[in-house]
Amino acid sequence: MSNPKSMIRLRMSQADAHYGGNLVDGARMLQLFGDVATELLIIQDGDEGLFCAYDNVEFLNPVYAGDYIEAVGEITHVGNSSRKMTFEARKVIKPRPDISDSAADVLAEPIVVCRATGTCVVPVKCQRNK
Secondary structure: OOOOEEEEEEEOOHHHEEEHHHEEOOHHHHHHHHHHHHHHHHHHHOOOOEEEEEEEEEEOOOOEOOOEEEEEEEEEEEOOOEEEEEEEEEEEEEEOOOOOOOOEEEEEEEEEEEEEEEEEEOOHHHOOOO
């Protein structure tokens, strides 16, 4: 099997805003990466597996309520039960309250807001896609 890839895209809501100025907590990006990792494990192994650890996390740009975030991931190494993965979250649409309450722009170039690497495990007895 080639390196499985996954992508989800969603809008950050007012409920995601955790700090002043509608700033979204960085942990929300890690939650998205967890969802991407789960899909990757299902594609690879037919099982949700378990997220063991992040090796590295970089928060690179702020995320605000109303931003559309695209979270992508890829399995980069498959061991007996471990799967190493890379993740990236990108802002692809941002609101434009300076124009009107409902204005937004699709960004010509996505803005990378977070990158991470991590390891997940699927016990051998749970692997179905061999």
